Amino acid sequence: MDIDKAFYRNLMKNLFADPCEVQFWDGEIIKYGEGTPLFRIDFNEPIPKSEIISDPSLAFGEGYMFKKIEIEGNIKQVIESLYKNQSSFLHQKNVFDKLYKAISHSLRKSKEDVQFHYDIGNDFYKLWLDETMTYSCAYFQTPEDSLFQAQKNKVAYILRKLNLHPGQTLLDIGCGWGELIITAAKTYRVKALGVTLSSEQYARVTERIENEELQDLVEVQLIDYRELKGRTFDRVVSVGMIEHVGKGNLNGYFSTVKSLLNEEGISLLHCITGYEEAGTNSWINKYIFPGGYIPAVQELAVLIATNGFYFLDLESLREHYTRTLEHWARNFEEALPIIKKMKDETFIRMWRLYLNSCAASFHAGNIDLHQFLFTKGVNNSLPLTRTYMNL
CATH class of the missing domain: 3.40.50.150 (Vaccinia Virus protein VP39)
Structure with a gap:
């Protein structure tokens, strides 16, 4: 298993509060959580690990925009499942927050x-x-x-x-x-x-x-x-x-x-x-x-x-x-x-x-x-x- 794949498998393990499936870029499908999957995330290609670690919101947002990621199911439900999981990346302080005060509002x-x-x-x-x-x-x-x-x-x-x-x-x-x-x-x-x-x-x-x-x-x-x-x-x-x-x-x-x-x-x-x-x-x-x-x-x-x-x-x-x-x-x-x-x-x-x-x-x-x-x-x-x- 390549390093990117291992990183992704570990990341997805605790990402969502609800059961789901993830299809990776090589076709492998893994089910996470107990019960019937409520949605599926398809990775058409890997997002660089450094981008996810640096700024996960931006990395995944751009991933969806540029078709690196597809969502099968209700997008609102997917995002809400991220928010409901208190250990997901969306509950971590973004490095952008530290830079916020430098933004101009002239x-x-x-x-x-x-x-x-x-x-x-x-x-x-x-x-x-x-x-x-x-x-x-x-x-x-x-x-x-x-x-x-x-x-x-x-x-x-x-x-x-x-x-x-x-x-x-x-x-x-x-x-x-x-x-x-x-x-x-x-x-x-x-x-x-x-x-x-x-x-x-x-x-x-x-x-x-x-x-x-x-x-x-x-x-x-x-x-x-x-x-x-x-x-x-x-x-x-x-x-x-x-x-x-x-x-x-x-x-x-x-x-x-x-x-x-x-x-x-x-x-x-x-x-x-x-x-x-x-x-x-x-x-x-x-x-x-x-x-x-x-x-x-x-x-x-x-x-x-x-x-x-x-x-x-x-x-x-x-x-x-x-x-x-x-x-x-x-x-x-x-x-x-x-x-x-x-x-x-x-x-x-x-x-x-x-x-x-x-x-x-x-x-x-x-x-x-x-x-x-x-x-x-x-x-x-x-x-x-x-x-x-x-x-």
């Missing part, structure tokens, strides 16, 4: 990172997102809710938590394709500003504002939130944006929000969270979200408190994101005939792995999704109970 670099992901093209995202073009965790009031309804629920839920009143001002940091600011203006008659670094999103939001004749209430700017000067708001919301800020800029995010909020103003932060610091993944950082960083719950809680904010509410929506990603993954597969005309096979395999591995990660509890609600200064005008938040 205004220019932040714009480049955001455009790398979000400017792939509105036509691409339109194929697998819902009709609102909302690219963040939805809120399922019932298991039967469609993705479209769940995204409507999410926006309505956030706006209720913000306790909006007609005539107030609202800032959405990282406004996406504009569903939240447009809904806020139409439902509550507030004056809403959205900021984004994505030119594709900016174009779409501008078009929506004009089509719905909301120019008097809704505005969008193609700028970094740190560039906003001379304006303050009654409410500041950010959905799925702080993951792009970077560890070194987390405190700056909250201090900026504080400067943008009026006294007694309310802010809601909706974001992916972890339970350990240095939450990043080198494969996702290289191919999906350059410069991404998932902050720990405790990291954010401390920064909110040290910046002088008052906590109102903290809620986990982890399983809502699992369900959201499952919808996206199904939509993606159903749209493959069209996507194949737009993108090559490596891109398709990359996005398939991304959507399914994220769904697995949330379902396994490896990462979470939280909504933080807090105020600038004491706000005694809010209702005494949280029932006003309910849909």
